[in-house]
Structure formats: C-alpha cells, structure tokens
Amino acid sequence: MTFALQASLFFRRKLLETLRQPVWIVTGLSTPLLYLALFEPLLKSVAGGAGLPPGQVLDVFVPGILALMAFGAGMGAGWVVIWEMDSGVIERLRVTPASRFALLLGTVLRDVVMFAVPAVAVIAIAIGFGFHAHWGGLALMLLLLAALTASCSATSSALGISLKQIGSLAAVVTGVQLPLTLLSGILLPLSLGPGWLRVLGHFNPMYYAVQAARDLTAGAIATATVGIGFLVTVAIAVLALWWGTRSYHKAMV
Amino acid sequence: MPVIGSPPDAVRTSGLRKAFRVKNRAVEAVSGIDLTVAAGQIFGFLGPNGAGKTTTLRILTTLLPADAGEAFVAGADVRRSPLQVRRRIGYVGQLGGADAPATGRENLLLQGRLYGLGAAETARRAAELTEALDLGAFADRPARSYSGGQRRRLEVALGIMHRPRVLFLDEPTTGLDPQNRANLWDQLRELRRTGTTIFLTTHYLDEADQLSDRLAIIDHGRVIAEGTPAGLKRRYSGDTIDITPSLPSASLPSLEHDLASDPFVRAARTSGDSIRLSVTDATQAMAAVFSLLAGRGIGIRAASFAQPSLDDVFLRETGRSLRDAGAAAGHDAAASTGENASTGEKVPA
Numbered sequence: 188m189t190f191a192l193q194a195s196l197f198f199r200r201k202l203l204e205t206l207r208q209p210v211w212i213v214t215g216l217s218t219p220l221l222y223l224a225l226f227e228p229l230l231k232s233v234a235g236g237a238g239l240p241p242g243q244v245l246d247v248f249v250p251g252i253l254a255l256m257a258f259g260a261g262m263g264a265g266w267v268v269i270w271e272m273d274s275g276v277i278e279r280l281r282v283t284p285a286s287r288f289a290l291l292l293g294t295v296l297r298d299v300v301m302f303a304v305p306a307v308a309v310i311a312i313a314i315g316f317g318f319h320a321h322w323g324g325l326a327l328m329l330l331l332l333a334a335l336t337a338s339c340s341a342t343s344s345a346l347g348i349s350l351k352q353i354g355s356l357a358a359v360v361t362g363v364q365l366p367l368t369l370l371s372g373i374l375l376p377l378s379l380g381p382g383w384l385r386v387l388g389h390f391n392p393m394y395y396a397v398q399a400a401r402d403l404t405a406g407a408i409a410t411a412t413v414g415i416g417f418l419v420t421v422a423i424a425v426l427a428l429w430w431g432t433r434s435y436h437k438a439m440v
Numbered sequence: 441m442p443v444i445g446s447p448p449d450a451v452r453t454s455g456l457r458k459a460f461r462v463k464n465r466a467v468e469a470v471s472g473i474d475l476t477v478a479a480g481q482i483f484g485f486l487g488p489n490g491a492g493k494t495t496t497l498r499i500l501t502t503l504l505p506a507d508a509g510e511a512f513v514a515g516a517d518v519r520r521s522p523l524q525v526r527r528r529i530g531y532v533g534q535l536g537g538a539d540a541p542a543t544g545r546e547n548l549l550l551q552g553r554l555y556g557l558g559a560a561e562t563a564r565r566a567a568e569l570t571e572a573l574d575l576g577a578f579a580d581r582p583a584r585s586y587s588g589g590q591r592r593r594l595e596v597a598l599g600i601m602h603r604p605r606v607l608f609l610d611e612p613t614t615g616l617d618p619q620n621r622a623n624l625w626d627q628l629r630e631l632r633r634t635g636t637t638i639f640l641t642t643h644y645l646d647e648a649d650q651l652s653d654r655l656a657i658i659d660h661g662r663v664i665a666e667g668t669p670a671g672l673k674r675r676y677s678g679d680t681i682d683i684t685p686s687l688p689s690a691s692l693p694s695l696e697h698d699l700a701s702d703p704f705v706r707a708a709r710t711s712g713d714s715i716r717l718s719v720t721d722a723t724q725a726m727a728a729v730f731s732l733l734a735g736r737g738i739g740i741r742a743a744s745f746a747q748p749s750l751d752d753v754f755l756r757e758t759g760r761s762l763r764d765a766g767a768a769a770g771h772d773a774a775a776s777t778g779e780n781a782s783t784g785e786k787v788p789a
Binding site: 189192193196200203204207208271273274275276278279280281282283284285439 | 498501502503504523526527529530531533534535536537538539540541542546550551553554555556582595598
C-alpha cells in the first residue's frame with residue numbers, strides 16, 4: 188500500500204515534469220511519423236526481395252518503428268538522473284523513508300506512458316496508410332514493447348548513476364544504440380542480411396522482442412518466436428529493474 | 441530501550457571509520473569519530489574542506505555505510521535500522537535537493553507524503569512552512585526560478601516538513617549573502633526552541649561560534665576538540681592585547697622584555713611597531729600594562745584587545761590556521777609557517 192502510494196507519487200512527479208516540457212511530446216510523436224513518411228517510400232522500392240514481400244512493407248516496418256520508439260522512450264532516463272544527482276534531489280529522496288524501487292518505478296512508468304501514447308497514435312496513422320494489424324496481437328505487442336521501454340529506462344538510470352557524467356552516458360548510449368537497433372532488425376529485417384549478421388543478431392536481446400513483435404502484429408500469437416520474445420524481454424526487464432534499484436540504493440555524487 | 445524520562449542522545453557514535461579508494465589507494469576520510477550530541481541543542485561540526493565532515497554526515501543520515509564503528513541517531517541504529525533513522529531525521533544536503541522543475545509547494549507536498557503524512561495534513565504543514573519561511577509569494581512558481589536564498593529556505597522547509605527529531609544540515613549557509621545567512625541562523629534557533637536537535641557542518645568560524653551550543657572541531661577525519669564555543673576558547677588560549685607605544689622601534693625589545701615579566705602576561709612578541717601580548721585576562725592585564733607605560737612616561741598611539749577565536753583553537757591543535765587549511769589542503773606545512781596568533785576577529789566596542 189505504502190509502496191503503491193510512493194510509486195504513484197513519483198510517477199505523478201515525473202509525468203508533470205514531462206507535460207511541462209511540451210517539446211518532448213512533440214518530438215516523441217514527430218520522429219516516428221517522420222520515419223513513416225521518409226523511410227517507408229525507400230523500403231517500398233526495395234520490396235519484393237527475399238525477406239520483404241511486396242505490398243506488406245508497412246506490416247514489417249511498423250513493428251520496427253514501434254520497437255525503436257520503445258527503445259528511445261526509455262533511454263533518456265539517465266540524463267535526468269545525472270542532473271538530479273548533481274542538484275542533490277536523489278540524495279534528498281534517499282534520506283526519506285521512500286522505497287528506492289518506487290523511486291525508479293516513477294520514471295519507468297512515465298517512460299512507458301511516453302512510449303505507449305505516441306505508439307497508439309502511430310498505429311492509428313499507419314492503419315490509415317494500409318497497415319494490417321491483428322488487434323489481439325497488437326495489444327500483446329504493446330505490452331511486450333512496454334517491457335522493453337521499462338528495461339531501457341531502468342538501464343539508462345542505472346548507467347547514469349554509475350557513470351555520473353552526461354558525456355560518458357551519451358557516449359555509451361549512442362555507442363550501443365546503432366548495433367542494438369541494427370542487429371535487432373528494427374529498420375530492415377535481418378533475414379535480408381548474410382548469415383553472419385543473422386548469427387550476431389541472436390546475441391542481441393532486442394532481436395527477440397522485434398521478431399516477436401512482427402509475429403504478433405501479423406496475428407501469429409501462439410508461436411515459439413513470441414514465447415521466446417516475451418521470455419527474453421521480461422527476463423531483461425527484471426534484471427534491469429533490479430540493477431536500477433540497486434543503483435539508487437548506492438547513488439552518490 | 442531508552443529510559444523513560446531521559447531522552448536518548450540525538451546522535452551517538454563510537455569509532456566511526458570510512459575509507460574511499462582514490463586511484464587504487466585507500467584514503468581514510470573518517471578515522472575513528474566518537475561523538476555525543478544531546479537532544480535539543482545546535483551542534484556544530486567545524487573543520488576545513490576535506491576534513492571528513494560531509495562523510496560523517498552521510499554516514500549519520502544513512503546515505504553511506506561506515507566501514508567500522510557504531511552510530512545511533514534519534515535512538516535508532518544507523519546500520520541495523522536505517523528506515524527508523526530516516527523516519528526520524530531531516531536532511532538538508534550541500535547540493536540542496538530542491539526539485540527544480542516542480543514548484544515549491546509541489547516539492548513540499550511530495551516530501552510530506554513520502555514521510556507518510558496524509559494529504560490534508562501535508563497541505564496544512566506545507567502552508568504553515570511557506571508562511572514561516574517566507575516562501576508564500578512564489579510557492580507556486582517552479583523552484584528553478586528561485587534566488588539562492590529562496591531556494592535554501594525551500595530546502596530547509598523540505599528538511600523539516602515531517603517535524604524530524606534531528607535535522608542535519610551540510611554547510612547550510614555556503615553561498616548565501618550576509619542577510620540570508622542571518623535569517624537562516626534565526627530560523628535554526630527558532631527550530632531549536634521548538635525542540636529539534638540541529639546538527640550542522642560548517643567551515644565558517646563565526647557560524648560555529650555564534651550558532652552552536654556545542655561543537656566539535658574535525659581535521660583529517662578526527663575530532664581534535666569538543667566543547668562549548670566559549671569553553672574551547674578559554675581552554676585553549678587567552679586574550680590578546682596589541683599595543684603600539686610612541687617609541688622608536690629600536691627600544692621596543694627592552695619594553696617587550698619588561699612587559700613579559702608582568703604576572704598577567706603569558707607571552708610577548710614584537711611585530712613591526714607594535715607589541716602583541718598573550719594574556720590570561722585582558723581587562724586586568726590592560727590596566728597593568730597602561731600603568732607600566734604611564735609610569736615611564738611612554739605614550740600610546742594605539743591599543744586594542746581581542747578575545748580568542750576558534751581559529752586559535754584549531755591552530756593550537758593542528759599548527760595550521762583554519763582559514764589556510766581549506767585552501768592549503770595537501771600542503772599543510774606551508775600554512776603553519778606563516779602568521780601565528782591571528783586573532784582580532786572580534787574586537788569589542
């Protein structure tokens with residue numbers, strides 16, 4: 188009860204913080220729409236090849252865009268944590284009896300909302316342009332990607348707390364962003380690539396989430412890919428939340 | 441279990457130690473600190489930068505685990521029951537801790553709820569504190585728009601939102617202008633009046649001297665002196681008289697010799713055209729010195745006397761002046777060769 192109250196207080200605090208900076212809301216929505224508008228025509232021209240059947244470009248591409256949004260919505264958390272450490276906010280909150288997990292969860296839940304709201308908007312717009320989706324699968328996919336956002340958010344917070352410097356955090360996040368997103372087949376399915384690239388992809392936890400997301404939007408719910416996707420993503424989320432909570436326990440400037 | 445009728449000490453530590461690894465070398469920041477702070481007083485923790493004040497404070501406020509030793513705060517064991525300690529203490533850190541994007545009131549409301557106060561009680565308390573700390577006019581503006589003094593008042597309000605038994609403040613007046621500083625001192629005294637124990641660190645001599653009921657002086661992770669400000673000064677050094685006779689400087693040494701033989705004078709030293717006397721009691725010594733000079737027909741161009749400052753206490757214990765110690769951390773030897781008895785901080789009217 189106390190825990191739920193604390194988590195909701197922290198969530199409210201973070202949500203207010205975001206709503207007061209409308210620039211985040213605008214970019215949160217405009218970036219995926221730009222991808223749709225600018226990248227989709229490019230994809231169309233390569234469609235018809237091995238892994239990309241013609242006429243269904245959006246069906247392959249939209250889950251990728253959503254995964255990218257899930258990743259992006261979470262990875263920003265660390266910046267704010269560093270700023271909050273430097274201004275003593277984290278230290279002050281650590282001296283209160285509040286649960287550290289609730290503190291972490293406030294940010295994580297806000298990030299999940301900041302992923303889910305534009306995601307629904309992007310789906311609605313994509314449907315207008317011919318995206319076919321299975322409703323049940325779509326709902327499950329949003330759940331799966333919310334877990335991905337939670338992982339990214341908790342990881343970003345933990346990284347921010349241990350790296351302490353904005354510069355170091357930026358280097359690490361941009362450093363992992365490209366291989367993680369490319370090797371998960373977010374923009375282009377890995378099946379288009381050579382064998383060694385596909386093997387590499389299997390070492391990337393995000394790969395399983397993206398594969399499962401594609402199955403789910405296609406309405407293939409009871410597949411091994413979906414099972415593995417949930418298993419890997421939830422396991423990573425649990426690990427990340429544990430790491431983030433532990434980091435808050437020790438956070439020190 | 442605390443005995444009924446006698447409130448437990450607000451803070452009690454024994455053998456507190458903490459080392460950090462710096463460049464693969466263990467550096468001890470706190471090297472065996474024993475402290476007892478009685479409930480209801482303002483306790484000053486005075487020392488130069490890097491002396492271990494903040495580390496000690498962080499151990500006491502459950503932010504940092506100690507390597508060794510025990511600490512009890514507001515009757516609870518810091519190591520075994522940190523949650524109990526957190527419920528009973530307030531903390532105003534050096535970095536502040538106000539949430540800049542949120543308004544002052546939102547800051548206060550969140551803080552109150554986190555300590556388990558109900559919504560109505562929290563709102564009432566927030567209103568009370570915005571009034572008491574003069575935050576009313578901008579309570580609904582984001583904290584990032586506050587001036588330094590306003591923000592510090594908000595941070596103090598955050599620290600006492602839940603009426604803690606012990607309030608810890610880390611360098612609370614650093615960066616404040618004299619006006620805001622005086623205001624904060626008044627507010628802390630008011631808080632003591634209502635029964636809150638206040639534990640504050642400072643590197644300002646006058647702050648430790650004027651604000652604290654008792655104080656401990658810390659250097660290199662150890663407490664080197666402890667007592668009331670007046671008691672410490674009395675114990676460690678007497679008063680000082682500076683006298684500038686109307687004599688050519690060549691004849692000063694013999695006068696210095698004669699003055700030194702006066703029973704009230706502990707030591708005499710000539711510097712420039714004046715003689716500095718360390719005396720047990722300035723009022724009595726002043727009369728003796730004046731009559732000695734008058735008897736020889738020597739005029740006086742200037743005379744002043746100064747009571748000892750806490751810096752003299754620090755100097756006696758460490759061989760360095762506290763003023764230099766902060767800046768000269770790392771090359772302490774250089775600081776101790778300079779000026780010796782640099783009193784004269786408070787020349788009475």
